[in-house]
Amino acid sequence: MKQIYLDNGATTPVAKEVIEEMKPYFDKKYGNASSLHSFGMEANEALTNSRNKILKKLNAQKNFKCVFTSGGTESNNLAMKGLAFKNKGKHIITTKVEHPCILNACKWLESQDFKVSYLNVDENGFC
Ligand SMILES: Cc1ncc(COP(=O)(O)O)c(C=O)c1O
Incomplete structure (x- = not known):
């Protein structure tokens, strides 16, 4: 029997582009974004860039913030x-x-x- 997955509201496959974009942060650029060392600052910059890209995509108002959560x-x-x-x-x-x-x-x-x-x-x- 062919099964189809109808629970994408709970979990969904990650887009190939997202996997590619994220890869470096799993094995090369894995610094703690709250740390002041260069690894952390690199991660922090990536997070800031991501937040800005998301806010821009959403046409968010200037005072809006993007908060990443664990789920x-x-x-x-x-x-x-x-x-x-x-x-x-x-x-x-x-x-x-x-x-x-x-x-x-x-x-x-x-x-x-x-x-x-x-x-x-x-x-x-x-x-
Ligand atoms: C509607 C809904 N809310 C909340 C959650 C909880 O999400 P998480 O497991 O990321 O904490 C789920 C997970 O299945 C969900 O389907």
């Missing part, structure tokens, strides 16, 4: 907790079928006096 869980936590504490509201509405990192962030926000409503979804994923 979905960290990104979701950053977005949810950042927005929750930045906004004045204390009520978050989500669904019962979110990824555990969303549901766990919601649980934690409840412990910080946010009210969270967990909506049911139908067989098509609609509320």
Whole structure:
């Protein structure tokens, strides 16, 4: 049976161009971008260039920043907790079928006096 992969929202193959672009950073230019030695400064410059390229591609406003995270869980936590504490509201509405990192962030926000409503979804994923 031929299988097809429908979970590209979770993991997806890396584009050949990206692999080529990244290769040097796995075996030659692997300095810690926060370090002050030349290896670190080289990595830091590459990160700055990447951030600038991404911001330009996105036509981002001048004051926007590009933050790299380790993955979905960290990104979701950053977005949810950042927005929750930045906004004045204390009520978050989500669904019962979110990824555990969303549901766990919601649980934690409840412990910080946010009210969270967990909506049911139908067989098509609609509320
Ligand atoms: C919708 C969604 N959110 C968050 C995550 C978590 O991502 P990570 O494993 O990169 O932390 C996944 C991973 O499957 C996901 O599918």
